[in-house]
Amino acid sequence: MPARDAIAAVTDAFTEHRPPGAPETGDGPLGWDGYGASRERAAARTGEAESVVYGTGRVGGLDCVLVAFEFGFLGGSLGRRSGDRLEAAYTLAAERRLPLVSLVATGGSRMQEGMIALIQLQRVAGASARLRAAGLPQIAVLRDPATGGGWATLGAGADVVLALPGAQIGFAGSRVRPAAADPFAYTAEGQSAAGQVDAVVAPDELGRTLGRWLAALTVTGPARPAPVPDALSATGLPETGWDAVERARAAGRPRAGAYLDAYFDDRLELRGDRCGGVDPGMLCGVGLRAGQPVAYAAQCGTATLPAGYRTAARVIRLADRLGLPVLTLIDTPGAANDAEAERTGAGAAIAEVFGAVASARVPVTSLVIGEGGSGGALALAAPGNTHVTADSYFSVIAPELAAAILKRGPQDVRATAGQLRLRPQDLVELGVARSVVGAAPGP
Structure with a gap:
């Protein structure tokens, strides 16, 4: 042509x-x-x-x-x-x-x-x-x-x-x-x-x-923080730490795609890390909400690959340069930790996201919608502006792995989950999260 x-x-x-x-x-x-x-x-x-x-x-x-x-x-x-x-x-x-x-x-x-x-x-x-x-x-x-x-x-x-x-x-x-x-x-x-x-x-x-x-990509004024998404499931707060883990791992729990569809009037995908990698478990792009653009990076419940972190960092840096607010949705059992992930730079890729969030001049809003597994989840969390749903948890490490590190047996995993204080209400009390979004009345 x-x-x-x-x-x-x-x-x-x-x-x-x-x-x-x-x-x-x-x-x-x-x-x-x-x-x-x-x-x-x-x-x-x-x-x-x-x-x-x-x-x-x-x-x-x-x-x-x-x-x-x-x-x-x-x-x-x-x-x-x-x-x-x-x-x-x-x-x-x-x-x-x-x-x-x-x-x-x-x-x-x-x-x-x-x-x-x-x-x-x-x-x-x-x-x-x-x-x-x-x-x-x-x-x-x-x-x-x-x-x-x-x-x-x-x-x-x-x-x-x-x-x-x-x-x-x-x-x-x-x-x-x-x-x-x-x-x-x-x-x-x-x-x-x-x-x-x-x-x-x-x-x-x-x-x-x-x-x-x-x-x-058209910015008409200073970036305002992206509103916190509404919770898509109505449930009471979990009684125990292990209850929180089981809810977050439930197969029927709403995932990132559903949250993004409910949040945006229109959204466009930014695909790939520009280094030869794509992670289908990380959705990234820019969307319009009530006519205002918001960049997003959303984990989909799988172990996040290095390519996913690099793509998220790419989007956060772009948003910072263009003056777009950022929304991150956190849902991962943790970063991929197999040999291939190590060969393709898991540590460096996670560091990229930590750095992009830390240096962003635009506001970043984060919502934990499922599992918050260790540093692989924390990399996407906005310091001071992270919120949690009632069917989520956030932990220094998965309870099973914590028990293994502490040389405890499988019978001790549930008790370990309680000791980790990983429930949504615990996270607010500890100052890790600002609020529990959409919790129904309950125990």
């Missing part, structure tokens, strides 16, 4: 901006024989003077700066004049305080300009970093193909990465990757499975999805 058709497919209106600097002339910075003629043919075929078109537009009724690659112009490749346009687009977004949406379709850097083409990636990276520092979001849509430096800067460097079905995506293009390489790894679906793409979106849904993301 040509660049202007791609823009028209997602926008309500678009105003093109003209790039700074003179057009490329002759055979370019390397004097590459025939380069000028190639550009002339590309211009005649596409109607474009370069491989990048940019300007301001409206998507879903919201203003943004748009960048679109014209693949028909020398494979959408990057040269110094396309670098001018990209840098100008980022500057325009910063000046107007607008999000940047990139519609990427490129084969990489332009061979005929050699290193002059390659160093455009530094310009793009610098412009992206300045926009990031200004607290403005960047959304990339990966068309076919999105390879080389375009993928490694505008694409993978965006806050939200969407892709069209079947798009070829990867740092290595089809002509330079190993012959034995798995072709699925270089597709939109393969990159999504590896946590590098947040969503694969059908073309006829792309405009609506972009509009939803722009609404979710």
